[in-house]
Amino acid sequence: MNRRNFFNGAAATVAGAVAAASVSSVVMAALPEPVLQASPDTMPPLVPDTGRPYNPVVTLNGWTLPWRMNNGVKEFHLVAEPVVREMTPGFKANMWGYNGQSPGPTIEVVEGDRVRVFVTNKLPEHTSVHWHGQRLPNGMDGVSGLTQQSIGVGKTFVYEFVARRPGTFMYHPHADEMTQMAMGMMGFWITHPKVKAPLISEVDRDFVFLLNAYDIDPGSMTPKTMTMLDFNLWSWNSRVFPGIDTLNVRHGDKVRIRVGNLTMTNHPIHLHGHEFMVTGSDGGPWPLAARVPEVTTDIGVGQMRQFEFVADEEGDWAFHCHKSHHTMNAMGHNVPTTIGVDHRGLVKRMQKAVPDYMVMGERGMADMGEMEMQIPDNTAPMMTGSGPFGGVEMGGMFSILKVRKSQKPGDYKDPGWFKHPAGTVAFEWTGSLPDPARFKADTQGSTPLARPSPTTTEVQIRKPSGHSSH
Numbered sequence: 157m158n159r160r161n162f163f164n165g166a167a168a169t170v171a172g173a174v175a176a177a178s179v180s181s182v183v184m185a186a187l188p189e190p191v192l193q194a195s196p197d198t199m200p201p202l203v204p205d206t207g208r209p210y211n212p213v214v215t216l217n218g219w220t221l222p223w224r225m226n227n228g229v230k231e232f233h234l235v236a237e238p239v240v241r242e243m244t245p246g247f248k249a250n251m252w253g254y255n256g257q258s259p260g261p262t263i264e265v266v267e268g269d270r271v272r273v274f275v276t277n278k279l280p281e282h283t284s285v286h287w288h289g290q291r292l293p294n295g296m297d298g299v300s301g302l303t304q305q306s307i308g309v310g311k312t313f314v315y316e317f318v319a320r321r322p323g324t325f326m327y328h329p330h331a332d333e334m335t336q337m338a339m340g341m342m343g344f345w346i347t348h349p350k351v352k353a354p355l356i357s358e359v360d361r362d363f364v365f366l367l368n369a370y371d372i373d374p375g376s377m378t379p380k381t382m383t384m385l386d387f388n389l390w391s392w393n394s395r396v397f398p399g400i401d402t403l404n405v406r407h408g409d410k411v412r413i414r415v416g417n418l419t420m421t422n423h424p425i426h427l428h429g430h431e432f433m434v435t436g437s438d439g440g441p442w443p444l445a446a447r448v449p450e451v452t453t454d455i456g457v458g459q460m461r462q463f464e465f466v467a468d469e470e471g472d473w474a475f476h477c478h479k480s481h482h483t484m485n486a487m488g489h490n491v492p493t494t495i496g497v498d499h500r501g502l503v504k505r506m507q508k509a510v511p512d513y514m515v516m517g518e519r520g521m522a523d524m525g526e527m528e529m530q531i532p533d534n535t536a537p538m539m540t541g542s543g544p545f546g547g548v549e550m551g552g553m554f555s556i557l558k559v560r561k562s563q564k565p566g567d568y569k570d571p572g573w574f575k576h577p578a579g580t581v582a583f584e585w586t587g588s589l590p591d592p593a594r595f596k597a598d599t600q601g602s603t604p605l606a607r608p609s610p611t612t613t614e615v616q617i618r619k620p621s622g623h624s625s626h
């Protein structure tokens with residue numbers, strides 16, 4: 157097939173794939189039919205049935221793109237297109253992504269594979285795909301204007317290279333990047349080692365996700381793409397807590413988690429209950445002497461980290477970004493701190509002038525997790541989620557590592573809440589409580605006057621106006 161015929165065939169298939177039944181086998185031979193995914197659930201690992209074998213990864217709230225072997229070449233078909241992503245139940249966003257979702261599907265190949273990726277552009281503007289971290293011919297690097305022409309609207313381009321280096325990579329546009337990445341265009345790429353490599357461990361579970369961030373006004377659906385730093389939704393694979401699936405593993409499993417950061421700031425990712433070893437980045441596996449145990453690893457902008465541990469402590473372990481504002485959903489930050497301010501009498505007087513006036517945060521913000529405050533439709537509550545002991549008061553980049561003896565090998569289903577052995581949960585002390593000596597002398601400190609009982613106080617009045625971005 158000469159080059160011109162090849163591209164003609166490609167274009168015909170893009171049109172024909174919609175009505176698959178009408179596509180002739182001759183045309184199908186030219187281009188793999190694009191596979192789309194509509195469900196935001198974490199899909200089970202895609203066990204390879206062609207090509208070299210490997211131990212597949214699991215994409216949190218995502219999936220792996222199926223491929224087709226064509227004369228020894230692994231062929232994938234990515235479709236760049238507008239999508240609607242459910243970021244958490246009750247909140248959907250207009251995004252741009254690939255094959256029905258943002259992020260796009262994970263691509264998994266094996267070191268030494270020749271890979272051909274067809275990219276069809278169904279966006280309203282041109283795009284390109286950059287294969288972050290890969291060794292490849294310069295003209296396959298996907299930088300619009302520099303190494304290739306942009307993929308025009310409605311066009312299909314072909315990228316082809318050998319996956320030379322095993323490791324953890326990602327892909328994203330290198331055309332109008334600011335808009336396209338702010339709209340959710342990105343995906344994960346794993347190149348598995350061909351043979352057992354001394355610096356690459358074999359693991360029982362291998363999770364991957366991308367860090368991304370959006371600025372979506374409460375009640376609206378489309379990210380504000382001009383935002384540079386003040387994002388209000390901090391997400392993993394375009395999901396926010398409680399929409400992020402838990403990472404469910406079997407007690408004793410060796411677990412690897414691979415994370416890439418395509419936001420505009422760094423994220424210290426923190427795991428409870430276990431130490432992990434940072435074993436590599438998008439630069440490759442780290443030498444043993446460079447590995448250190450951590451419980452938090454900071455992932456800079458444009459960086460990837462992979463870390464590994466043996467899940468040998470049963471329980472429901474929090475797993476989150478350690479920037480506390482990144483474990484919240486849409487909120488305004490230009491709200492004064494009112495902790496310790498005595499509002500008694502104020503609300504009534506204010507409401508004479510401003511009928512909707514309300515007070516929030518007088519005792520901290522934890523009420524936000526429980527209160528039935530009116531929020532606009534299609535908005536994720538700022539702090540939410542409930543656990544077996546009450547409100548979790550979280551949002552954003554937060555999930556749970558669930559370690560269970562009862563979890564079957566290869567089973568990724570949520571086992572429910574941990575059943576704590578008797579006597580192993582923090583409990584309330586009900587004995588006598590002697591006053592600490594240091595408080596006795598001082599009654600003029602910052603601690604305010606005793607509060608009136610909640611049933612009589614005006615500061616319970618809460619309405620959204622004036623805080624519409626919460």
Ligand SMILES: [Cu+2]
Pocket residue numbers: 390422423424477478479482553
């Ligand atoms: Cu963060």
